[in-house]
Amino acid sequence: MQTQTPSPWKQATRYGLIGGAVAILMSLVGMVATFGQRYIVSGIFTMGQVMFLTPILIFAYMTIRRTAPQPINKVILLGALSGLSTSGVMAALVLTGQFLNLRAMFPNASPELYGILTFNQESALGLLLLLGTGLVIGGIAGGIYLLSPRMRSTLLQATTWVVLVGLLRDLIVTVSYRWGFLGNAVKALFAISGLTPLSAVILFILVGAVQYWRLERKQSAASRPTTNQKPYTRWLKLGGSALILILLPPVLGIFFSEILDNVGMYILMGLGLNIVVGFAGLLDLGYVAFFAIGAYTMGVLTSPELGFFSLTYWEALPFAMLACVLAGIFLGLPVLKMRGDYLAIVTLGFGEIVRLLALSDWLRPWLGGTQGIQRIAQPRIGDFLLNTQQELYYLFLIGIGIVAFIAWRLKDSRIGRAWMALREDEDVAMAMGINHVSTKLMAFAVGALFSGVAGTIFAAKLTSVYPHSMNFLVSINVLCLIIIGGMGSIPGVFVGSLVLIASPDLLREFAEFRYLAYGALLVAMMLTKPEGLWPEARRKLELHEDEFDSGQEPLMAMGNPDGR
Amino acid sequence: MAMLEVENIHSYYGNIHALKGVSLTVDEGEIVTLIGANGAGKSTTLRTITGILKPRDGRVQLDGEDLSHYKPHEIVYKGIAMVPEGRHVFARLTVSENLDMGAYSRNSKQEIADDLERMFTLFPRLKERRSQVAGTLSGGEQQMLSTARALMAHPRILLMDEPSMGLAPVLVEAIFDTIKQINKEGTTILLVEQNALMALSVANRGYVLQTGEIVLNDTVDKLKKDPTVQKAYLGME
Ligand SMILES: Nc1ncnc2c1ncn2[C@@H]1O[C@H](COP(=O)(O)OP(=O)(O)O)[C@@H](O)[C@H]1O
Ligand SMILES: [Mg+2]
Numbered sequence: 129m130q131t132q133t134p135s136p137w138k139q140a141t142r143y144g145l146i147g148g149a150v151a152i153l154m155s156l157v158g159m160v161a162t163f164g165q166r167y168i169v170s171g172i173f174t175m176g177q178v179m180f181l182t183p184i185l186i187f188a189y190m191t192i193r194r195t196a197p198q199p200i201n202k203v204i205l206l207g208a209l210s211g212l213s214t215s216g217v218m219a220a221l222v223l224t225g226q227f228l229n230l231r232a233m234f235p236n237a238s239p240e241l242y243g244i245l246t247f248n249q250e251s252a253l254g255l256l257l258l259l260g261t262g263l264v265i266g267g268i269a270g271g272i273y274l275l276s277p278r279m280r281s282t283l284l285q286a287t288t289w290v291v292l293v294g295l296l297r298d299l300i301v302t303v304s305y306r307w308g309f310l311g312n313a314v315k316a317l318f319a320i321s322g323l324t325p326l327s328a329v330i331l332f333i334l335v336g337a338v339q340y341w342r343l344e345r346k347q348s349a350a351s352r353p354t355t356n357q358k359p360y361t362r363w364l365k366l367g368g369s370a371l372i373l374i375l376l377p378p379v380l381g382i383f384f385s386e387i388l389d390n391v392g393m394y395i396l397m398g399l400g401l402n403i404v405v406g407f408a409g410l411l412d413l414g415y416v417a418f419f420a421i422g423a424y425t426m427g428v429l430t431s432p433e434l435g436f437f438s439l440t441y442w443e444a445l446p447f448a449m450l451a452c453v454l455a456g457i458f459l460g461l462p463v464l465k466m467r468g469d470y471l472a473i474v475t476l477g478f479g480e481i482v483r484l485l486a487l488s489d490w491l492r493p494w495l496g497g498t499q500g501i502q503r504i505a506q507p508r509i510g511d512f513l514l515n516t517q518q519e520l521y522y523l524f525l526i527g528i529g530i531v532a533f534i535a536w537r538l539k540d541s542r543i544g545r546a547w548m549a550l551r552e553d554e555d556v557a558m559a560m561g562i563n564h565v566s567t568k569l570m571a572f573a574v575g576a577l578f579s580g581v582a583g584t585i586f587a588a589k590l591t592s593v594y595p596h597s598m599n600f601l602v603s604i605n606v607l608c609l610i611i612i613g614g615m616g617s618i619p620g621v622f623v624g625s626l627v628l629i630a631s632p633d634l635l636r637e638f639a640e641f642r643y644l645a646y647g648a649l650l651v652a653m654m655l656t657k658p659e660g661l662w663p664e665a666r667r668k669l670e671l672h673e674d675e676f677d678s679g680q681e682p683l684m685a686m687g688n689p690d691g692r
Numbered sequence: 693m694a695m696l697e698v699e700n701i702h703s704y705y706g707n708i709h710a711l712k713g714v715s716l717t718v719d720e721g722e723i724v725t726l727i728g729a730n731g732a733g734k735s736t737t738l739r740t741i742t743g744i745l746k747p748r749d750g751r752v753q754l755d756g757e758d759l760s761h762y763k764p765h766e767i768v769y770k771g772i773a774m775v776p777e778g779r780h781v782f783a784r785l786t787v788s789e790n791l792d793m794g795a796y797s798r799n800s801k802q803e804i805a806d807d808l809e810r811m812f813t814l815f816p817r818l819k820e821r822r823s824q825v826a827g828t829l830s831g832g833e834q835q836m837l838s839t840a841r842a843l844m845a846h847p848r849i850l851l852m853d854e855p856s857m858g859l860a861p862v863l864v865e866a867i868f869d870t871i872k873q874i875n876k877e878g879t880t881i882l883l884v885e886q887n888a889l890m891a892l893s894v895a896n897r898g899y900v901l902q903t904g905e906i907v908l909n910d911t912v913d914k915l916k917k918d919p920t921v922q923k924a925y926l927g928m929e
């Protein structure tokens with residue numbers, strides 16, 4: 129029987145080849161080799177192997193889902209074919225590398241890489257091993273597809289945990305030193321690199337069991353009528369999370385506190401930019417400018433080195449905040465009439481101007497030029513000086529608490545509604561009686577204020593500021609974390625910051641591929657979950673409404689010629 | 693004294709002289725229609741009344757007060773609301789949120805809630821779809837929403853720009869029935885239309901606009917009998 133759809137075998141090969149391209153990309157940018165020595169399970173497999181084996185699994189799984197439904201043995205065979213195609217592409221890379229010197233063009237195409245891809249075996253045997261592994265993993269993907277969703281999710285969860293814990297071995301061991309007896313127990317779980325095989329198995333079973341049990345509970349909970357959560361459990365949860373947040377720095381130690389501070393700084397900025405971009409729909413690419421203005425104002429007002437003022441942190445803070453608000457309004461005024469791309473370009477320029485001014489010789493007597501400003505004051509509460517990462521963490525925590533509360537209140541306020549209207553349709557917003565001038569300026573000013581506060585804490589933390597920290601990439605990072613978290617969503621800012629800022633800091637090797645990973649993540653997000661990881665309720669509604677309506681009632685979409 | 697008085701306005705788009713001395717009046721409680729062909733300047737007239745466009749000459753008065761010093765958003769507070777051409781709902785907000793936004797210029801929660809109920813009696817369709825995203829409504833529903841949203845500002849006078857545009861004949865009739873209903877409930881209406889037949893059937897008086905100038909001005913009964921109107925706008929020979 130001849131059908132219109134391409135034959136499943138062809139599709140399997142195609143997906144397999146695409147997977148091969150992804151695997152080659154990851155190999156040639158150096159990700160595989162970088163993680164080649166990082167054992168997940170000591171002596172058994174490394175992160176490098178995870179990196180090139182994952183595409184095989186993922187693309188084989190995708191093949192099976194796209195070609196479904198198929199009989200059981202065909203599912204396994206299709207998966208195996210897809211896996212074989214992927215590993216075939218990699219084998220071709222290894223073969224080519226033996227005859228041609230690829231290193232001239234791809235510095236990462238090293239013997240080391242080939243070693244990893246062929247499991248450190250001699251050429252023919254190695255290639256066979258590679259192909260065989262592809263075949264088997266592809267087949268396993270088929271097997272996974274045939275499992276119940278509950279079993280699948282259990283396996284996925286358990287595997288992810290093993291990989292994560294193995295990968296973060298160094299960090300976990302370092303942190304656990306602080307826990308005395310408990311620390312020794314933790315240390316015993318790990319080898320020199322990665323988990324010991326035994327503890328890997330235990331962890332796998334443990335996480336799997338917990339996940340399996342949780343899904344069971346969820347299922348039975350769904351079948352029962354939902355009872356409302358008792359109010360005291362809610363307070364208990366809230367109090368519990370607060371306690372955990374407060375206890376984090378002493379428990380985790382200095383290295384994690386540094387990361388947490390960094391995340392906190394980006395959360396503060398994210399909350400501010402979320403108002404400008406997410407609430408009011410004004411695309412601001414020069415957001416780092418306000419961060420810089422906050423930090424530099426703090427510097428100028430408190431550093432005795434410059435010899436103008438030497439205020440304390442708390443005395444200088446209101447002035448820094450005022451400076452940021454004014455800067456926000458100053459930027460807002462000329463761009464009132466601009467929309468979309470024009471606004472983006474102008475704000476981008478504004479960010480660069482601020483950085484260049486800080487760098488300039490002309491303002492050197494005031495701002496220190498390339499040398500920046502040193503000896504910036506740190507906040508003091510009573511007799512207590514907040515100067516370590518752990519102590520400053522609490523400053524971030526309080527700052528975030530206040531700022532998040534303000535943002536949350538603003539969102540549902542009158543001005544929040546005005547921002548929303550302006551974002552949707554400026555002309556109609558005016559026809560509703562919304563003053564677009566003051567509304568836009570308010571968004572810029574509040575956004576600038578939050579970013580400026582982050583800047584002051586940043587300056588106090590390092591006790592110095594330099595123009596090169598006011599990089600354009602800071603603005604891009606903040607924008608990315610908002611998009612990843614979910615435009616206009618306040619919890620999304622937290623999630624986005626944790627994912628984008630904490631993960632490269634946790635895994636130093638990863639930092640090298642930071643922007644590559646951002647790019648891949650953004651593309652993947654836009655394709656699969658455009659509303660973000662923790663979307664605002666409205667965005668979710670609207671994106672899913674699309675799915676429901678398309679096809680059902682085509683006239684509806686056509687009835688709105690000027691919808692967007 | 694008329695409620696809305698447009699006196700000899702001249703409006704421009706750059707060098708384009710779009711309105712060449714338009715004058716019209718609307719009395720309290722009336723439905724007045726402004727008919728004219730495409731590009732005659734009907735929308736421009738409404739834009740000038742709502743302050744989005746400032747006339748180079750002439751003025752707009754509401755209850756004898758000159759509106760030329762007010763910004764567009766301030767004019768809403770004076771009691772003029774507009775249903776824009778092509779509907780323009782907030783496509784990504786829900787029906788309820790759209791209506792809420794319409795009441796932006798008002799403070800009394802109780803009155804707003806009462807008006808919301810009134811809108812839902814006037815447009816039962818909107819009540820059914822209150823939590824649906826407005827961009828997914830049909831054209832007719834969007835027109836209802838856009839009208840209801842303007843009414844949520846509790847205007848003294850409602851300006852409507854071609855509400856029948858692009859709607860099926862059944863829906864057009866429904867919309868015009870609603871216009872009569874709204875008027876009966878006490879809102880004065882200035883109705884801009886190309887569909888002269890329908891417009892003249894609901895209005896008390898009418899103006900005919902041609903390339904930026906008022907060429908005719910009379911009660912609807914007289915206009916319906918006018919040979920030029922019959923020929924140009926009612927499609928009779
Ligand atoms: N934004 C604009 N810029 C320049 N010319 C415009 C603009 N809007 C309308 N016009 C011109 O003004 C005249 C009147 O337009 P308009 O008031 O929209 O007509 P109507 O609403 O009666 O169809 C037309 O000649 C039109 O081309
Ligand atoms: Mg028009």
